[in-house]
Amino acid sequence: MNPAELDDDGRRLLNQLFGKWSLLVLDALCKRPQRFSELRQHLPAVTPKSLTACLRRLERDGMVERVVVSTEPVAIEYGVTRLGRTLRSPLQAMMEWFVDHLDEVEAARSDYDEQRQSS
Template sequence: MPETTPPQPTTQITAQHRELLDQVLDKWSLQVLDRLCESPSRFNELRRAIPVITQKSLTATLRRLERNGMVDRVVVNTRPLAVEYRISALGKTLQDLIDALLGWTTATMPEVERARERFDEHA
């Protein structure tokens, strides 16, 4: 008789899971995290790196990521004082996932575009 493997327990997506995923995978967070994985940045450096983001959206994104422990806000003792954003130890655990998501998006975009075209032709 063939040996069967026991079923793996499934993770239930709770409201807490959904909230965290929404905040980490939202429109701007992936880009901010990707940039901060490369190097710490000041606010205006992030704005230049992501030129389509508004100041308000960047501020909200950084606060949300800081609240969730993904980003550290560090006051740099210069004249005048400056603030630098750095990926936290917890945020670094996302780097491989971010790279995988961005790689998957790049690799599958032609197929997605073809699917969209087929759908739009029949809609």
């Protein structure tokens, strides 16, 4: 299927996976299951409300599972599902691309902004 021909459901999933925190949350959980507080430490810029919403969307889409690991006190751990693990390789490639090319993207942005200001 051509990605440009995605229906509404496909576009919603694409938007979800490329949402503000989804890739970073999935990247962290692909490495190992984590509790909410561990994810917050790994992603300090995300608010608790945004992280909760992101985890719920990823859980609804079948990418993340929520597991009760103890009941006294209640402890919840998040991990990727079998379906979520299928994203590990492309996700890792994308994260490496971001690291390898961030300087080039920043330079292009700077050049673009300078050209727009001088026009």
